[in-house]
Amino acid sequence: MNSAGFPLLSLIVFLPLAGALLVLVWDKRAHASIRGISLGITLAVLALTLAAVALFRPAEAGMQWEEHLPWIPTLGISYRLGVDGFSLFLLPLTALLFVIAVLASWKPVGSDEASRSAVQGYFFWLLLLETGVLGVFLALDLVLFYVFWEAMLIPMYFLIGRWGGERRAYATVKFFIYTMAGSALMLVAILVLGYFAYQSTGAWTFDWQTLRGLNLPWPAPLWLFAMFGLAFAVKVPVFPFHTWLPDAYGEAPTPVTVLLAGVLSKMGIYGFVRFGLQLFPEGLRTAAPWLAVLAIIGILYASLSALMQKDVKRVVAYSSVAHLSLVVLGVVVANAQSLAGVVMQMVSHGIYVAALFLIVGMLEERRGTRLIAEFGGLWKPAPLLGVCFLIAMLGAVGLPGLNGFVGEFLLLVGLFQSVRAYAVLGALGMILGAWYMLWTFQRIMQGPAEGRNADVPDMRGVDLLVMVPLLVLIIILGVFPNLILGPAGATIDALVGQAAAVAWLP
Amino acid sequence: MNIADVQVVSILPQMIMLAAALAVFLADLVWKDRKGIGLLALAGALVAFAAAAGMLAGSGAPTFQHMAAADRFALVISLVVSAAAVLALLISLDYVVRVELPAGEYYGLLLLAASGMMFLGAATHLMTLFLSLEILSIALYALAGIRTTDLRSGEAAMKYFLLGAFASAFLLYGMALLYGATGSTYLAGIAAAVPQKPADPMLIGGLALLLVGFAFKVAAVPFHMWTPDVYQGAPSSVTAFMSVGAKAAGFAALVRVLVTVFPALYAWWVWPVGILAVLTMTWGNLAALAQGNVKRMLAYSSIAHAGYILVGVAAGEAGVSGVLFYLMAYALMNIGAFAALIALERAEADAAGVELARMSGLFHRRPWLAAAMTVFMFSLAGVPPLAGFFGKLYVFSAAVRSGLMVLAIIGVINSVISAYYYLRVVARMALAGPAEEVEPARCLGLSIGTGIAALGTVLLGLYPTWLFNLVQGTLAVLFGG
Numbered sequence: 001m002n003s004a005g006f007p008l009l010s011l012i013v014f015l016p017l018a019g020a021l022l023v024l025v026w027d028k029r030a031h032a033s034i035r036g037i038s039l040g041i042t043l044a045v046l047a048l049t050l051a052a053v054a055l056f057r058p059a060e061a062g063m064q065w066e067e068h069l070p071w072i073p074t075l076g077i078s079y080r081l082g083v084d085g086f087s088l089f090l091l092p093l094t095a096l097l098f099v100i101a102v103l104a105s106w107k108p109v110g111s112d113e114a115s116r117s118a119v120q121g122y123f124f125w126l127l128l129l130e131t132g133v134l135g136v137f138l139a140l141d142l143v144l145f146y147v148f149w150e151a152m153l154i155p156m157y158f159l160i161g162r163w164g165g166e167r168r169a170y171a172t173v174k175f176f177i178y179t180m181a182g183s184a185l186m187l188v189a190i191l192v193l194g195y196f197a198y199q200s201t202g203a204w205t206f207d208w209q210t211l212r213g214l215n216l217p218w219p220a221p222l223w224l225f226a227m228f229g230l231a232f233a234v235k236v237p238v239f240p241f242h243t244w245l246p247d248a249y250g251e252a253p254t255p256v257t258v259l260l261a262g263v264l265s266k267m268g269i270y271g272f273v274r275f276g277l278q279l280f281p282e283g284l285r286t287a288a289p290w291l292a293v294l295a296i297i298g299i300l301y302a303s304l305s306a307l308m309q310k311d312v313k314r315v316v317a318y319s320s321v322a323h324l325s326l327v328v329l330g331v332v333v334a335n336a337q338s339l340a341g342v343v344m345q346m347v348s349h350g351i352y353v354a355a356l357f358l359i360v361g362m363l364e365e366r367r368g369t370r371l372i373a374e375f376g377g378l379w380k381p382a383p384l385l386g387v388c389f390l391i392a393m394l395g396a397v398g399l400p401g402l403n404g405f406v407g408e409f410l411l412l413v414g415l416f417q418s419v420r421a422y423a424v425l426g427a428l429g430m431i432l433g434a435w436y437m438l439w440t441f442q443r444i445m446q447g448p449a450e451g452r453n454a455d456v457p458d459m460r461g462v463d464l465l466v467m468v469p470l471l472v473l474i475i476i477l478g479v480f481p482n483l484i485l486g487p488a489g490a491t492i493d494a495l496v497g498q499a500a501a502v503a504w505l506p
Numbered sequence: 507m508n509i510a511d512v513q514v515v516s517i518l519p520q521m522i523m524l525a526a527a528l529a530v531f532l533a534d535l536v537w538k539d540r541k542g543i544g545l546l547a548l549a550g551a552l553v554a555f556a557a558a559a560g561m562l563a564g565s566g567a568p569t570f571q572h573m574a575a576a577d578r579f580a581l582v583i584s585l586v587v588s589a590a591a592v593l594a595l596l597i598s599l600d601y602v603v604r605v606e607l608p609a610g611e612y613y614g615l616l617l618l619a620a621s622g623m624m625f626l627g628a629a630t631h632l633m634t635l636f637l638s639l640e641i642l643s644i645a646l647y648a649l650a651g652i653r654t655t656d657l658r659s660g661e662a663a664m665k666y667f668l669l670g671a672f673a674s675a676f677l678l679y680g681m682a683l684l685y686g687a688t689g690s691t692y693l694a695g696i697a698a699a700v701p702q703k704p705a706d707p708m709l710i711g712g713l714a715l716l717l718v719g720f721a722f723k724v725a726a727v728p729f730h731m732w733t734p735d736v737y738q739g740a741p742s743s744v745t746a747f748m749s750v751g752a753k754a755a756g757f758a759a760l761v762r763v764l765v766t767v768f769p770a771l772y773a774w775w776v777w778p779v780g781i782l783a784v785l786t787m788t789w790g791n792l793a794a795l796a797q798g799n800v801k802r803m804l805a806y807s808s809i810a811h812a813g814y815i816l817v818g819v820a821a822g823e824a825g826v827s828g829v830l831f832y833l834m835a836y837a838l839m840n841i842g843a844f845a846a847l848i849a850l851e852r853a854e855a856d857a858a859g860v861e862l863a864r865m866s867g868l869f870h871r872r873p874w875l876a877a878a879m880t881v882f883m884f885s886l887a888g889v890p891p892l893a894g895f896f897g898k899l900y901v902f903s904a905a906v907r908s909g910l911m912v913l914a915i916i917g918v919i920n921s922v923i924s925a926y927y928y929l930r931v932v933a934r935m936a937l938a939g940p941a942e943e944v945e946p947a948r949c950l951g952l953s954i955g956t957g958i959a960a961l962g963t964v965l966l967g968l969y970p971t972w973l974f975n976l977v978q979g980t981l982a983v984l985f986g987g
Contacts, residue, residue: 071971072896072970072971072974073971074827074971074974074975074978075899075900075903075974114870143899146890147890147891147895150889150890150895151889151890151891153889154884154889157929157932158936161933161936162936169933169937172933173926173929173930173933176925176929177922177925177926177929180889180921180922180925181919181922184918184919184921184922185915185918187899187902187918188902188906188911188914188915188918191899191902191903191906191914192906192911194903194906195903195906195907198907204903
């Protein structure tokens with residue numbers, strides 16, 4: 001099943017690690033070459049992931065390019081990687097956003113002199129983070145998945161804690177403990193699953209494929225799903241486990257926020273589908289009403305909060321929560337349209353939220369503040385910035401023709417077919433989204449440019465380099481969504497089939 | 507009896523350690539070079555380690571008329587203890603000179619304690635159990651107080667000795683009751699007698715008292731009262747060795763007794779052991795949260811880790827391999843953490859142990875030392891892919907296997923709680939430090955020791971398989987001969 005002839009997936013996962021080690025032994029004063037190495041590595045990973053997309057066989061619904069190496073045979077833990085239509089596009093999304101993050105880190109990152117000059121450490125942790133994230137999306141052994149999931153905590157801890165804003169120490173500890181607490185029960189659930197496998201087959205195993213075939217005695221699927229679900233709910237985040245988000249997103253340096261919102265949040269959605277829907281469909285079905293209620297509260301609460309925010313970064317952060325809660329709702333109802341919407345929106349959201357956070361970063365860089373009240377009329381002195389903000393913002397709002405629309409539409413159609421109320425409330429949330437997004441854009445970009453706002457420099461060079469690819473993708477995916485939905489189609493059908501077999505929601 | 511019956515070879519690692527201790531005592535009479543004696547001790551410990559490793563391929567038949575065993579369980583314990591001794595010796599080489607400790611006594615006692623620990627791991631007779639325990643305890647009492655100019659050290663020794671003597675008395679009484687109930691002082695004999703009289707109050711009383719005695723030694727709550735003061739008062743290198751070695755030996759004896767002698771009573775003893783585990787984990791973690799002194803914090807953290815290991819003990823036979831793995835991982839990360847503290851300990855101000863404030867800015871001043879400390883902190887917290895995570899994974903999976911899911915859940919929750927105070931240390935190291943700072947010590951032995959511990963922690967986390975294989979099925983074959 002190795003159509004590329006060599007371990008493509010392992011290469012994708014561990015190339016950033018190799019880059020990180022290279023950066024570690026490099027001369028720490030050679031900032032330029034360190035950046036160059038990081039850029040080179042992330043571009044190489046991007047190329048590999050695009051190759052994976054190109055070589056993917058869309059007709060197959062199962063895992064491709066599976067790799068299997070025994071790791072700890074006595075406990076049945078093995079090194080297994082694989083990709084299917086569902087996780088396929090998460091790879092280039094991750095790789096692209098890491099390239100963007102490296103480019104966005106070209107100017108020194110950090111709020112004091114010491115951290116700004118600690119370039120080597122920054123890129124070391126960034127590359128290590130990439131390995132962790134890619135490993136999460138590709139791991140097919142539950143313990144391996146858990147190792148990658150938790151291992152991603154250490155780089156994040158340092159990235160926020162050392163290079164973040166003023167309250168970074170508080171934010172990073174909150175993020176770490178919150179996430180670790182959320183995934184603590186997941187570890188126990190994994191062990192219990194391995195034990196069930198041992199009971200029924202006589203051998204410990206943590207292989208996802210094998211565990212899918214287990215017949216778990218009720219009510220095991222329900223509370224196992226709950227234990228897994230808690231970890232994913234913290235990651236996405238789903239109300240009420242979102243309280244770490246405003247601080248972590250707010251205090252993290254811009255490139256890291258881009259990664260948090262664009263990539264790390266997708267890990268939670270991915271987890272809900274890969275380990276929620278596919279391992280415990282009965283559990284998900286039973287917990288569905290509760291999860292749906294939380295998601296809806298999340299949509300409405302986050303949208304209303306976004307309306308109230310004075311800090312533009314927090315507006316985008318809360319809007320991210322709202323949009324992702326809609327995606328979670330799509331996972332919960334699990335029909336053909338909503339799952340297609342989930343796949344589409346995972347990628348779309350990653351792109352437009354990355355673009356939005358980059359814009360926020362540029363605004364902060366130019367004016368030294370993130371308070372909306374301080375901005376105004378920036379379109380005149382910085383029209384390019386305005387255009388980019390406009391496109392990204394409209395993509396988030398879901399204007400037809402841009403990528404946000406496709407995902408949102410599919411999700412709403414899917415919800416409507418399942419429980420009308422969900423669709424109505426979800427749409428309400430999206431309307432609120434349009435409200436706060438347009439209002440924020442108006443307050444920042446339009447009107448008279450007074451005081452320091454009149455001298456704001458426009459985008460140039462590196463700024464354009466990070467924004468243009470994202471904006472191009474926003475437009476292209478909006479017009480040709482089948483680029484994503486096509487290859488993912490077979491897997492989505494399989495997922496739908498599995499969900500339907502468990503007498504889903506009406 | 508025939509001289510051939512006395513199979514000294516089977517306890518070769520212990521004998522080597524003992525011989526090294528005696529050599530050190532003798533050398534101290536004529537040789538006044540502190541470092542040289544330290545190196546002699548180190549050589550002895552290394553040879554003992556090599557002997558234990560070399561014997562792993564052997565048969566493991568009981569020896570000395572069933573008073574000791576050289577089975578794989580005992581050999582793994584010997585490996586853990588001798589590795590701990592090697593690391594502790596490496597980090598002591600400069601420390602002994604710096605703090606002006608009497609070298610001969612220090613190194614000799616350390617090796618004696620190590621040999622006692624290794625004997626305890628191999629004991630299959632009540633007397634061997636007791637004698638080994640006394641050897642290691644008395645050596646440790648003296649070591650705790652070896653910094654004679656420091657009041658805290660003396661206090662530590664006094665506390666340890668008084669409470670330890672009590673615990674030994676409990677242990678001895680328990681052994682007497684076991685003998686009275688079963689008529690045998692050999693573990694094999696007791697094991698044979700237990701199934702015939704499972705509800706015998708004398709038997710259960712003996713087991714309970716034995717549990718108390720061992721619980722003291724491994725610092726389980728509520729028998730832990732001595733630990734924070736003794737760990738903080740004793741010289742740091744002694745604490746490093748004590749925290750690992752005494753626990754390893756104590757757990758070895760506890761596991762051997764519970765799993766091989768009292769499997770029939772499992773349904774009875776799983777309760778007290780489980781409750782001890784919960785109390786120990788939770789209390790240790792909560793108390794550590796409040797500490798501002800890093801040495802004292804590590805003392806409480808080692809209580810918490812004893813709790814995690816107790817979860818493995820509560821899992822019965824399924825947990826034996828987990829306990830052994832955890833002990834090895836724990837040896838590396840805990841001694842490493844103390845080694846980092848030793849590097850920072852300067853001047854009289856740190857006599858009570860390094861305060862958190864002293865760790866400020868370590869990333870800027872000594873990045874490699876800070877990196878090593880980060881590895882130890884994350885490993886102790888149980889973050890993958892480090893050794894501590896796999897130790898916890900193994901122990902918790904054994905608990906799940908034995909139907910003790912509650913213990914596993916409490917265990918992971920405690921790991922999260924512990925992450926907070928371990929992270930605090932890492933965070934502090936990353937902050938900017940005060941302008942004037944005493945330079946952390948630079949010593950080859952210290953660097954090598956810390957480096958081996960850090961590297962070991964990382965590598966054991968990435969490639970745990972060899973150790974997993976080594977500790978598998980160690981107590982499966984009980985009494986072969």
